[in-house]
Amino acid sequence: MATETQIAIVQETWAGITASIDNKTVGTILFKHLFKTTPAATAIFPFAEAYNGGRHTAEDMYASPRFLSHAVKVVSAVNLAVTYLKDLPTLVPILQSLGQKHVAYGVVTEHYDLVGGALIATLVDALGEKWTVDVKEAWLAIWGLLRSTMDPDAN
Template sequence: MTPDKIALVQDSFRKVVPIAGLAADIFYDRLFETTPEVRSLFPADMAEQKGKLVQMLAIAVNGLTKLDEIVPAVEGLGRRHGGYGVTPAHYDAVGAALLHMLGQGLGEAFTPKVEAAWAETYALLAGVMIAAQEKAAA
């Protein structure tokens, strides 16, 4: 990722932080609407899970300038998700829900350049998670 793309992701995420609760609601509402089969992978009470989502996003976004430091945590997340029943196919739905949430939360600030930077960020991190999950399953 280029420094410009990293800056776009980090700057736009700072705009999401004040509406983190709403953003998490939008994310999970969209995920469960488009991929209802994943709902059973989550607890009935989503409050803690929504907090974890925002926390992990913050760690990932803030760590983009030092990927080597966050890769072990991202790999661990991928391995844990495999244990929860997440499949590599689910990552596309999660990425789409993330971009939807950002679009809703950022409004006009969600420009095509910001969207592309987030899509690249998600693809990078999801790729690390999937590889770790597949390696753990092998």
């Protein structure tokens, strides 16, 4: 369980990131990390179909409206979660619903770990020297909460 201090750290660092980097860019960085560490993950996403077939480059995919729309949705979901960290009665049903939708897309427990790793790598990039041990521990605690709430197999 995350502490009040960890929640404050996550909310403060996320606010700093989103104030200086737009959602499209944050989402693109996140997916670049995801696909760099796990290229096979592209098979899960409809926006990557042309990329998977070799008809377009990765940069074409990252510039496509379908990709950018999804990237913004992911960052918006993180934003929503960070905003409601102190209001779990509101946040938990939202995350559970989001998790159920992802089951229909073929998302399994292991995928949450991959996305969590990509999110952490994105935070490291965005925060630079502000990425400290305390910040890392706070984000890992919050990601654990978000992951276990979204993943129906974790409950």
